[in-house]
Amino acid sequence: MNALACKCDACGRHMTLLAELPSVGKYEAVNVFRCYGCNSVKSEQEARR
Numbered sequence: 001m002n003a004l005a006c007k008c009d010a011c012g013r014h015m016t017l018l019a020e021l022p023s024v025g026k027y028e029a030v031n032v033f034r035c036y037g038c039n040s041v042k043s044e045q046e047a048r049r
């Protein structure tokens, strides 16, 4: 579970994982993070090998 961490681009605070969207078909899995410092939301594609 240590891969699910993200830093906010705007204020540099730790972002909390809001949702994990599983990969469906050709779409890759996406993690959605939210920053409680500045309230920004960011989604990141999970790196897959």
Ligand SMILES: [Zn+2]
Residues within 6 Å of the ligand: 008, 009, 010, 011, 012, 013, 035, 036, 037, 038, 039, 040
């Ligand atoms: Zn922030």
